[in-house]
Amino acid sequence: MRIATWNVNSMRARADRVEAWLEKSDVDVLAIQETKCKDENFPWELFERNGYEVAHFGFSQWNGVAIASRVGLTEVERAFPDQPAFGKNGKDPVEEARAIGATCNGVRLWSLYVPNGRSRHDEHMEYKLRWLRQLREHAQSWLAEDPHAQIALAGDWNIAPEDDDVWDIDFFERNQLTHVTAAEREAFQEFVQAGFTDVVRPHTPGPGVYTFWEYTSLRFQKRQGMRIDCHLASPALAARVRHAYVDKDERRGKGASDHAPVVIELS
């Protein structure tokens, strides 16, 4: 079985690319982030005609997550329990479409779009850390309930766990950028301490292996990327991972998302 995660940066703008990639990659399950649409604008037929069931969670033009599967899609859950909400200046906090879970052929998969954080001292950064802490507490409890559960936490983590996961750590520190701070990395490591491992990195050793390249400053052309998309697997699932890869080719050419798909292959 093959499972992929991909921040498509608009499902409608990327529809042709996604369809072509499903055929090319032959994945069984795809966790999608940043669909940037609500249900009524989601291209349901695209998945149906390619043999995938699909569940989508989107409120507006922001965020939006989905799971497509051709090996079953049950127990769909939109948002995790007590998922933190966000409101600017602390006002009118609303829950955002950043997490959807489903069971696909025995694997409990979550498609996650972790809040960006925006800047080091922004209230959005506090939201990001709160959001991660809440998710981690639940993930921990799922594993405590069933230590043999096959759980994949897949998506755009918006965190570069190690210095090698960005093109120039000095640039990030000099400019006080996000995704690399101690607080963000600690939040990520708490998942690892809870028993979830990054099953992609061992198969895609760095430096220089990235999943995201900013459109601005033409970072892809300059080979200046970040590795912020990955799959964190529970012990039982991690034991099944045979291979993993980043499909960097998908970032090339006109009409590419700023993220590349990340695939894991299970026994």
Added chain:
DNA sequence: ATGGTAGCCGCGCTA
């Protein structure tokens, strides 16, 4: 060249 792209219920906001 002190920058600059891409997407959206767009003429600002998010990334």
